[in-house]
Amino acid sequence: DAGITQSPRYKITETGRQVTLMCHQTWSHSYMFWYRQDLGHGLRLIYYSAAADITDKGEVSDGYVVSRSKTENFPLTLESATRSQTSVYFCASSAPGGNSYNSPLHFGNGTRLTVT
């Protein structure tokens, strides 16, 4: 089915470990995003990508790394997980058309990450 899928759905890891969250979209959208959702903070942007091999930091990028070698994949890596990175992570994509940048985001169902 077309759409945006995230894996795993749930993940428990230990402090200091490296963990990678996967995001795959089948629409060939050029733009992709990673957000984290925490109580009291709403959704905050971690990283985004305008196209393959083009990425840029968001509001809360420290401790995270992304790559985008293919348009459809946008993995997010926590290099050394900390308890403060316990959160729900959402991947999203979008495709502005023509000269209009007024297009919505399409979200995956999230990965709930717990760092112990």
Next chain:
Amino acid sequence: SQQGEEDPQALSIQEGENATMNCSYKTSINNLQWYRQNSGRGLVHLILIRSNEREKHSGRLRVTLDTSKKSSSLLITASRAADTASYFCATDNGAGGTSYGKLTFGQGTILTVHP
């Protein structure tokens, strides 16, 4: 920093009543968007209103935008139990290009519609 701030934080109503949620923001925007999130799921886009628009409708949804007051409201008419969810406003104040889509979300309004 949070661009959009929503009010109220929680809203409880009966089926058939209207629900109004408000959003305020701080800087100029290209557009403002509203999203819905059901428990345990991702956000779903509801409606987008551009900075040069004042009102927009989609089914039972009505969104207004007042750029002079830097505020927006979402009205859901004739609410249903299935409308129970969290609702978020998000502002796009990017310059386009590679800055496109860097939405800033509010903390959301939790809407409960009782049957």
